[in-house]
Amino acid sequence: MNRAHLPLILVPALALLALPLVGSLPSWATLTIAGLAMGMIIFVIASGLTLIFGLMDVLNFGHGAFISLGAYVAMAVMLPMAGSLETASFAATLAMLVPVTLAAMAVTGAIGLAFERVIIRPVYGQHLKQILITMGGMIVAEELIKAIWGPQQIPLNLPGSLKGSLLVGEAAIEKYRLLAVGIGLAVFLAMLWTLNRTKIGLLIRAGVQDREMVESLGYRIRTLFVGVFVAGSALAGLGGVLWGLYQQNITAAMGAQVNVLIFIVIIIGGLGSTAGCFVGALLVGLMANYTGFLAPKVALFSNILLMTAILLWRPQGLYPVANR
Amino acid sequence: MSDALLSLEGVETHIGRYHILHGVDFAVPKGELTMLLGRNGAGKTTTLRTIMGLWRASAGRVRFEGADIAALPTPAIAASGIAYVPENMGIFTDLTVAENMTLAARGAKRLADIDTARLEWIFGLFPALRKFWGSRAGVLSGGQKQMLAVARAIVEPRKLLLIDEPTKGLAPAIIGHMMDAFRELKRSGATILLVEQNFNFARALGDGVAVMDDGRIVHRGRMRELAEDEALQTRLLGLSLAAHQ
Incomplete structure (x- = not known):
């Protein structure tokens, strides 16, 4: 087998390994779908961050701010529709959720543009300053969210048609988790298409490898980076909506909590690699759900163990980006 | 030189606290292949990178088609018609x-x-x-x-090709193939500035030549004249082309 395809086996391997440990097929199916849903949401959030790092070597610890902001904007837009969302059909619910997510992505994308200009741009090439100032930016964003919407946890109820489960055999599969898997897959496929079939995608892939050469070919990598940063922030906003609905409540600190997971994912995947980010996110989602069921006390640091094991195998992550 | 497509005038380049180029002056005539020769560390790669704006000239002018491009960003320099092949090929x-x-x-x-x-x-x-x-x-x-x-x-x-050591690490048969390709490029009328360590390759292809040492241009002239003057080769490059036969 091609060495490049080896990491792809990890996801089914982890799922199959968990089957005898979980014991019951219906419970395993429920946990696997939950893990895939969580993984897909994390992928949506982390995919922008890994490209941001890959393209400009920028460590954005403030990425979590866009997750929280996306969730709060969605909550604000959903609030007046609460009654309709509770009773609408599945198709009508999706039709109402489209403007909700678009609003969250538009706001986080716009704030991302300002974040890049004001916070990131002055610290290009200075990792320590990037870490400090982006973490500071996230703290400021959290406090602004508290000032606008209050410090308390806010429930974000699932629309009526997304509540409950589908019974497949004896396995109960939550409807929302299936939807999250579908959205995550759609984002992944759209990203693959953009990266592999468009010139902008080619430029991003080339820029992740050797940005100096991309500039020498006549392309402005900074302009490209701003575009990727805005798109990455908007995806984090979308991820925030999905995560908020997944948890069914939101807090200003939710982004900071997810931040840890997304950094684990992009390190596991190989900094700058979209395919690695996808595999890493699915592994993290599955691992969190299986260990949460099998050994709740281990669940908190199970993904750190996973990251350690993968880095011992491949020190630069599952898909190291060449020339870095 | 009136027909110069590219000319460097008193170019100084610093990298961090190191002063690498010291008043580099030379020109690349249109339609010619100009060789930039010199020992390792003489400043040849730095010169190409400075022309491309990858390292900024701290003083002097880089004129391309008469316009000073020293302060332009790299993408604008490339868009003006200069192609660059770096030493690591990129x-x-x-x-x-x-x-x-x-x-x-x-x-x-x-x-x-x-x-x-x-x-x-x-x-x-x-x-x-x-x-x-x-x-x-x-x-x-x-x-x-x-x-x-x-x-x-x-x-x-492209109006000008900057190529850094295209024969580095290549087998002799591939170098021969590369030489044929450059001959065809010359026939097509391309203007080329080529950094090279392979003296036979340089002698076979070069029209003009500039030799660098310690960040300075120490010789400018026609390649044919340098190829015929072993004493000059030894003085400028440390060994003669005959030693590479």
Whole structure:
């Protein structure tokens, strides 16, 4: 087998390994779908961050701010529709959720543009300053969210048609988790298409490898980076909506909590690699759900163990980006 | 020089606290292949990178078609018609050969937009590229990567090619192939500034020559004159071309 395809086996391997440990097929199916849903949401959030790092070597610890902001904007837009969302059909619910997510992505994308200009741009090439100032930016964003919407946890109820489960055999599969898997897959496929079939995608892939050469070919990598940063922030906003609905409540600190997971994912995947980010996110989602069921006390640091094991195998992550 | 396409006038370059180029002056005439020679560490690569704006000139002028481009950003310098092949070739190894070429063709939104006749001409120069067209550039041999690097620089007509050590680490047979390709490029009227350590390659191809030492131009003239003067070669380069026969 091609060495490049080896990491792809990890996801089914982890799922199959968990089957005898979980014991019951219906419970395993429920946990696997939950893990895939969580993984897909994390992928949506982390995919922008890994490209941001890959393209400009920028460590954005403030990425979590866009997750929280996306969730709060969605909550604000959903609030007046609460009654309709509770009773609408599945198709009508999706039709109402489209403007909700678009609003969250538009706001986080716009704030991302300002974040890049004001916070990131002055610290290009200075990792320590990037870490400090982006973490500071996230703290400021959290406090602004508290000032606008209050410090308390806010429930974000699932629309009526997304509540409950589908019974497949004896396995109960939550409807929302299936939807999250579908959205995550759609984002992944759209990203693959953009990266592999468009010139902008080619430029991003080339820029992740050797940005100096991309500039020498006549392309402005900074302009490209701003575009990727805005798109990455908007995806984090979308991820925030999905995560908020997944948890069914939101807090200003939710982004900071997810931040840890997304950094684990992009390190596991190989900094700058979209395919690695996808595999890493699915592994993290599955691992969190299986260990949460099998050994709740281990669940908190199970993904750190996973990251350690993968880095011992491949020190630069599952898909190291060449020339870095 | 009135027909100079590119000229450097008193160019100084600092990298961090190191002063690398000290008042570099030379010109690249239009339609000629100018060799930039010198020992390791003489400042040849720094000169090319300074022309491309990858390292900023701290003083002096870099004139291209009469306009000073020293303060322009690299993408603008490239867009003005200068193609650059760096010493490490700058190949995007995760991309296919076709994708590398598509990126280099700024006017092409997709592969199909590349001028087919020009592509055939390039395949004539470097047949291996046709064979590996859909393969990842990372699987190419060193010589094939160098061919791709040069092919990328000429995928669209450019006014000036800056090429850094195209024969570095290549087998003699591949160097011969590369020499043929450069002869064809010269016949096409291309203007080239070529950094080289292989003296035979330089002698066979060069029209003009500039020799650098310790960040300065220590000789300017015609390649033919340098090739015939062993004493001058020994003084400027530390050894004669005859020693490389």
